[in-house]
Structures are given as structure tokens and as C-alpha cells.
Amino acid sequence: MSDGIWFFLQLLVQGLAVGSVYSLVALGFxxxxxxxxxxxxxxxxxxxxxxxxxxxxxVQAHLPLWAAVGLxxxxxxxxxxxxxxxxxxxxxxxxxISIIMATIGLAAVFKAATAAAWGTQLLSFPAxxxxxxxHLGQVIISQVYIWTFCTAMLLMIAFALFxxxxxxxxxxxxxxNSHQVALSMGISVKSIFALSWCIxxxxxxxxxxxxxxxxxxxxxxxxxxxxxxxxxxxxxLDSIPGAVIGGLVVGxxxxxxxGYLSRTFGGxxxxxxxxxxxxxILMIKPYGLFGTKExxxx
Amino acid sequence: MSSKCGVFxxxxxxxxxxxxxxxxxxxxxxxxxxxxxxxxxxKPIGKALGxxxxxxxxxxxxxxxxxxxxxxxxxxxxxxxxGHGAFMGVGAYASAILTMKLGxxxxxxxxxxxxxxxxxGMFFGIPSxxxxxxxxxxxxxAAQFIIQYVMRNATWLTGGSDGMSVRAPSxxxxxxxxxxxxxxxxxALVILATLFTKNLTRxxxxxxxxxxxxxxxxxxxxxxxxxxxxILSFGVSSFMVGVAGSLWAHYVLVISDEHFTIGLSVQxxxxxxxxxxxxxxxxxxGAIFMTLLPELLRIPEKALSQVWENAFTIVSSLRExxxxxxxxxxxxxxxxxxxxxxxxxxxxxxxWPFSY
Numbered sequence: 001m002s003d004g005i006w007f008f009l010q011l012l013v014q015g016l017a018v019g020s021v022y023s024l025v026a027l028g029f030x031x032x033x034x035x036x037x038x039x040x041x042x043x044x045x046x047x048x049x050x051x052x053x054x055x056x057x058x059v060q061a062h063l064p065l066w067a068a069v070g071l072x073x074x075x076x077x078x079x080x081x082x083x084x085x086x087x088x089x090x091x092x093x094x095x096x097i098s099i100i101m102a103t104i105g106l107a108a109v110f111k112a113a114t115a116a117a118w119g120t121q122l123l124s125f126p127a128x129x130x131x132x133x134x135h136l137g138q139v140i141i142s143q144v145y146i147w148t149f150c151t152a153m154l155l156m157i158a159f160a161l162f163x164x165x166x167x168x169x170x171x172x173x174x175x176x177n178s179h180q181v182a183l184s185m186g187i188s189v190k191s192i193f194a195l196s197w198c199i200x201x202x203x204x205x206x207x208x209x210x211x212x213x214x215x216x217x218x219x220x221x222x223x224x225x226x227x228x229x230x231x232x233x234x235x236x237l238d239s240i241p242g243a244v245i246g247g248l249v250v251g252x253x254x255x256x257x258x259g260y261l262s263r264t265f266g267g268x269x270x271x272x273x274x275x276x277x278x279x280x281i282l283m284i285k286p287y288g289l290f291g292t293k294e295x296x297x298x
Numbered sequence: 299m300s301s302k303c304g305v306f307x308x309x310x311x312x313x314x315x316x317x318x319x320x321x322x323x324x325x326x327x328x329x330x331x332x333x334x335x336x337x338x339x340x341k342p343i344g345k346a347l348g349x350x351x352x353x354x355x356x357x358x359x360x361x362x363x364x365x366x367x368x369x370x371x372x373x374x375x376x377x378x379x380x381g382h383g384a385f386m387g388v389g390a391y392a393s394a395i396l397t398m399k400l401g402x403x404x405x406x407x408x409x410x411x412x413x414x415x416x417x418x419g420m421f422f423g424i425p426s427x428x429x430x431x432x433x434x435x436x437x438x439x440a441a442q443f444i445i446q447y448v449m450r451n452a453t454w455l456t457g458g459s460d461g462m463s464v465r466a467p468s469x470x471x472x473x474x475x476x477x478x479x480x481x482x483x484x485x486a487l488v489i490l491a492t493l494f495t496k497n498l499t500r501x502x503x504x505x506x507x508x509x510x511x512x513x514x515x516x517x518x519x520x521x522x523x524x525x526x527x528x529i530l531s532f533g534v535s536s537f538m539v540g541v542a543g544s545l546w547a548h549y550v551l552v553i554s555d556e557h558f559t560i561g562l563s564v565q566x567x568x569x570x571x572x573x574x575x576x577x578x579x580x581x582x583x584g585a586i587f588m589t590l591l592p593e594l595l596r597i598p599e600k601a602l603s604q605v606w607e608n609a610f611t612i613v614s615s616l617r618e619x620x621x622x623x624x625x626x627x628x629x630x631x632x633x634x635x636x637x638x639x640x641x642x643x644x645x646x647x648x649x650w651p652f653s654y
Contacts, residue, residue, distance in 0.1 A: 039435065041435075090630050091630065094629075097575070100378055101629055102625070105623065105626040105629070106626060107622065108564065108623075109619050109622040109623050109626065111618065111619065112618055116619075226439070226443075230440075233433075233436060265451065268450060269447075269451075275440035275443045279425070279437060279441070279444070282425040282433065282436075282437050282440075283424060283425060
């Protein structure tokens with residue numbers, strides 16, 4: 001096979017791995033949106049906070065990996081609970097603008113807190129995964145990417161099963177469908193909101209740890225979370241399979257445009273390509289691939 | 299007549315008036331006189347406070363024009379925009395290119411740069427055809443990143459990361475290159491922009507905006523062209539913020555893409571939320587508040603850097619964090635902003651001491 005195809009495959013595989021993390025974070029985003037109708041602009045900050053927390057447990061507290069990840073999950077659950085109780089719950093029923101602005105404000109607060117606690121310089125993770133690269137033909141993949149992809153996929157399968165078979169998962173789906181019906185079936189909608197924030201924060205944090213272990217973390221790390229927007233717009237704002245597919249597509253698209261277009265359009269093209277894509281989708285197919293079309297009747 | 303308590307309207311004309319009482323009109327005259335006198339007494343005031351108050355006043359003025367624009371879109375039409383920082387940048391760069399590369403005079407470039415910003419803003423407003431506020435927030439956020447990318451990478455047009463330098467405008471041969479001279483230009487436009495906004499909101503167009511914000515389905519049933527007015531609102535709003543960008547460019551004289559980040563967009567939104575959504579005076583309060591807050595924050599910052607020498611690394615994020623916190627607190631506790639609080643205070647004193 002020619003070099004061109006190997007180059008393409010290399011980009012594709014890396015894109016898939018990064019895209020799987022996008023899927024994970026997009027899943028968290030869609031969970032919150034489906035359950036409570038909140039557009040969460042602080043998703044990237046949750047991811048950043050998770051990565052920094054895990055880093056602190058690993059490096060500053062010298063804990064083993066399993067303990068650090070476990071503590072990160074506990075911390076993020078607590079953060080999400082406090083957030084939901086103090087900020088989001090008083091805003092139930094407020095106009096969309098207020099809720100969006102509140103999450104934007106939260107994002108700024110999180111960023112400032114992170115900068116105050118850990119500074120703004122790049123911190124790198126200790127090697128979590130073995131660093132020997134794997135050769136597939138001429139494609140060289142570092143093991144981090146493979147582990148990232150597998151972890152993300154496993155988590156998403158676990159969530160699919162959770163929503164399909166457990167009581168709580170079914171209660172969450174019922175809430176997403178209709179708050180009134182859920183309430184009349186004896187489901188506590190408030191605790192479902194809180195639960196969706198917890199799950200969302202935890203999956204974002206795990207995504208943060210996975211991506212952080214590839215490139216390290218610094219204060220601009222939260223920009224990573226902005227990529228969930230192209231992903232969820234492509235998949236449809238309220239569709240979980242859509243979020244997963246959207247994340248993968250955006251990851252691949254981003255890597256391919258970085259590989260092929262950056263010579264003509266300059267270095268930032270990799271970051272901006274998903275957003276151009278986003279605007280195009282909004283103009284052509286605004287409810288995405290699997291999103292529910294809103295039909296309004298008077 | 300003399301025994302009435304409160305404001306009673308006996309004609310539609312008096313009810314539609316902007317300043318309804320002689321008292322309010324008197325205050326407006328005083329405010330106007332103060333605006334005229336201020337640049338001549340600014341120096342001693344600035345010396346007493348230890349800052350250049352005229353510079354701050356100019357920044358506030360430019361901010362007010364942009365905030366009025368965003369308030370038309372977000373406060374009156376209910377469309378959230380996370381791209382106004384970039385639209386301001388479009389205005390600034392358009393003005394720089396028009397004056398420096400094409401050699402147009404500032405007075406032509408100023409409205410033209412507003413128009414360029416309006417066209418760009420309307421383009422990114424197109425998704426509002428079929429979608430509601432939350433999608434628009436995402437679309438305008440994408441606009442923010444795309445525009446910033448163009449500013450940084452289209453080197454042949456914008457000078458890339460080096461930015462562009464701009465000349466100060468001149469008024470019949472008088473170069474507006476000092477704070478005091480520029481002040482009169484800025485505040486002439488501030489008064490124009492404020493009157494324009496106020497009058498627009500009292501017109502058919504403004505009522506259509508408010509109808510769309512409150513319940514766009516009902517508005518459509520009543521015959522309001524929802525999409526047309528949304529796009530119009532986007533255009534007018536981007537025009538004003540573009541003019542603010544042009545003014546800013548000709549004031550600071552060097553522009554680069556680093557100023558027009560998503561942080562600026564968020565600050566604009568924060569200013570109208572803190573000031574009061576859908577209130578002309580609110581945008582003014584918000585602009586003043588957001589310009590003066592960093593100055594006030596300098597005091598704790600200075601104290602902090604004495605205790606802890608690494609403080610300068612977190613100072614900028616401290617500022618952003620304070621903005622964020624304020625926005626969250628305002629949304630939870632005072633969603634109608636400073637303008638509403640001010641009205642409440644006035645209402646309290648109106649009936650004092652029988653406040654109930």
C-alpha cells in the first residue's frame with residue numbers, strides 16, 4: 001500500500017481514539033440536556049477539574065492509580081451534587097438565557113479556581129499506560145490511544161446497559177421523556193436531575209484523565225470540552241447514540257483536517273474545523289442525525 | 299391638580315414620553331451638563347483617585363455602545379449571542395483595513411465597519427430561522443472561534459498575530475489623539491446609540507422584538523415575521539457592536555485578535571445581565587460596572603501580590619472568576635439586574651416613610 005493510505009489510516013486511528021473521548025463527554029452533556037433541558041457550557045471545565053483532581057491524587061498525594069481514579073470519581077460526584085443543589089436547582093423554570101449564562105459563569109469560576117490551585121503551566125501525568133507503541137502495518141499507535149478508545153467504549157456500553165435494564169436507568173429515561181408522567185409514577189425528578197449531573201461530571205472527569213494522560217493538562221485544557229458542541233449538534237442534541245457517533249465523527253474530522261489542511265490554512269485549522277462543520281450542520285440539518293424534530297402546535 | 303400623588307398621564311403622548319416628569323428632565327439636563335464639564339475636571343479627579351479617569355470614561359462609553367447593541371438582541375429579542383466579542387473584532391478590523399489599506403476617511407469607515415459587522419452577524423444568525431435560543435448560543439459560539447481563526451490566520455488581510463496599527467481620526471483637521479478630544483467623539487455616539495436604542499424599542503420594530511422574546515409562537519400568529527425580525531435584530535445589534543469595535547480600534551491604535559476572544563463575548567453578556575436585560579439604562583449600568591470592576595479589583599490584587607508573590611499568574615483568572623461568580627449570583631438573586639434594583643430603591647423612597 002502506498003504511503004498516502006498509511007498516513008490516512010494513522011490519522012483515522014488517532015482521530016477515533018480522541019473522538020471516543022469526545023463521545024464520552026458528549027454523552028455527559030446529552031444526559032444533562034435530556035434530563036433537565038440545561039445546556040451545560042461548563043462541561044469542559046468538569047473535564048478539566050476531573051483531570052486536575054486525578055493528577056493531584058496521583059502526583060501530590062502519591063496514591064496508586066485505582067485509588068486516585070476512585071477518589072476522583074467521589075470528588076466529582078460531590079462537586080456535581082453541590083453544583084446542582086446550589087446553582088441549577090434554584091434556576092429550574094427560569095428562561096434558557098439565564099441557565100446558559102449561569103453555566104458560563106460557572107465555567108469562569110471553575111477556571112479561576114483551577115488556576116489558583118494549580119497554576120497555569122502544563123502539568124503532565126505520570127505514565128498510566130505502557131508507552132511501547134503498537135505497529136499495525138505502517139500505522140504506529142501509542143498504547144495510550146488504544147486504552148483510551150477501549151475505556152471509553154467500555155464505559156459507553158456499560159451506560160447503554162444501565163439505561164436499558166436497571167430501574168434507575170429506566171427512571172432516567174422516563175424523566176427525559178416527560179417530567180409530569182415521571183412524577184406521577186413516583187419518580188423523584190429532582191434526584192434524577194442530581195443523578196444526571198453526577199454521571200455527567202464523572203464521565204467527563206474520566207474523559208479528562210484519558211486525554212490528560214496523552215498530552216498533559218494546563219489551563220486551556222477545558223477548551224477540549226467545547227468540542228462536544230459540534231458532536232452533539234451533529235448527533236442531535238437529545239440523542240445518546242447521536243452523541244456517541246457525533247463524537248467519533250468530530251474526532252476523525254478534526255484529525256483529518258489537521259493532517260491535510262494545516263499546510264494550506266495554518267496551524268489553527270484543526271481547532272476550528274469542527275466549528276465550521278457545526279455551522280454547516282445547523283444550516284442544513286439543524287436537528288442533527290438523530291435529534292427529535294420539535295413540532296410546535298398552538 | 300396640585301394634590302395628586304404620583305405620575306398621571308392624560309394623553310398618549312405623555313405616556314410615551316421618554317422622560318415623563320420635569321424632575322427626570324431636570325436630571326437629564328444636569329447629566330448632560332456633567333458630561334460636558336467632566337473632561338475638563340477629569341485631571342484633578344484622576345489625580346485624587348490615582349488613575350486616568352478620562353481613559354476609563356472613554357472605555358465605558360465604547361462599552362455602552364456595544365452593550366446597547368447586545369441588549370437589543372439578547373434583552374429585547376431574547377436571542378443569546380456568544381459571538382459579540384468577535385463581531386466587535388470584525389468592526390475593529392474592518393475599520394483598520396478601510397482606513398489604512400484603502401485610505402478611506404474615518405467618518406466613512408466608522409459606519410461601514412458597522413455594516414460589515416452587521417453582515418457577518420446576520421450570516422451567523424441564519425440558523426435562528428428554524429431554531430431556538432439555545433442552538434443560537436452554540437452557533438454564535440462557533441462564529442466566535444471561526445472569526446478569531448480568520449483574524450489570526452488571514453495574514454494578508456489582518457496582519458495575523460502581529461495585529462494592525464491604526465491612525466487616530468481627525469475632525470476638520472483637529473486630530474482626535476488625546477483622551478479629552480476622543481471623549482467628545484465617543485460620548486456623542488453614546489448619546490446617539492442610547493437614543494436610537496430607546497426609540498427603537500418604543501417603535502413597531504421594538505414591540506415586535508419583545509413579542510418574539512416573550513412568546514414567539516403568539517408573535518407569529520399575530521402576524522410578526524419572526525425570522526425577519528430576528529435577523530434584523532441580529533443585524534442592528536452587530537452593527538452597534540461593530541461601531542464600538544471601530545471606535546475602540548481608533549482609540550487604542552493597535553489591534554490584535556487577542557482582545558476579541560470568547561472572554562470578551564462573555565463579558566458583554568455578563569454586563570447586560572448584571573445591568574438588566576431588556577433595559578436601556580441597564581446596559582449603561584452594566585457597562586460602567588464591568589469597566590470599573592477590574593479597577594476596583596486591583597486593590598485586593600495588590601494586597602494579594604504582597605502576601606504571595608505568585609499572585610500575578612492568577613490575577614487575570616481571578617478577574618474572570620469574579621465576573622463568573624457575579625453573573626451566577628446575579629442570575630440567582632437579582633435576575634433583572636441593577637436597573638431593577640435601582641427602580642426598587644426609587645419605589646421605596648417614593649412612598650417613604652409609608653413604604654407599604
